[in-house]
Amino acid sequence: MLDKTVTFSLGSDREEGIKKILTTVYDALKEKGYNPINQIVGYILSEDPTYITTHNNARSLIRRIDRDELLQVLVKSYLGE
Template identity: 50%
Template sequence: MMQDINKTQFFSVQQEQEEVSVKDVIRDVYHALAEKGYNPVNQMVGYIMSGDPSFITSHNNARSRIMKVERDELVEEVLKTYIDNHSWE
């Protein structure tokens, strides 16, 4: 079957529809790091500060999951949760 070379072909890339919950990512990465015997807080701080994904284990897809979230979103969620759970009045 010959295609008409004078016509433009269309190609469509499916956008990822999964809405990533930052809270879920933090929780899941924390558990994956703990399961592998790492200190989750130290490892996540290392990742947030450096951007180096090697601080995060690939166990349970933790590395690929955390890389779907911007590092500033991770900091924002942690700070927001901390403030929501502490009263200074």
């Protein structure tokens, strides 16, 4: 039985790269007339890349990010850490 907490951490360079990709994806979705928040949440919940537009290579970019990494960056940003 495991009794230790597993830790998960990203380097600051990786975190900045994820933020840059997420911003690019957000902007591409907005430019195409989608609600970027709804589309990104749909992608995170389902891992279905069709929630993300191909405009400005956004779909390809977001697929470079592991979902766990993306969630970590989002939670960290939300909590102001």
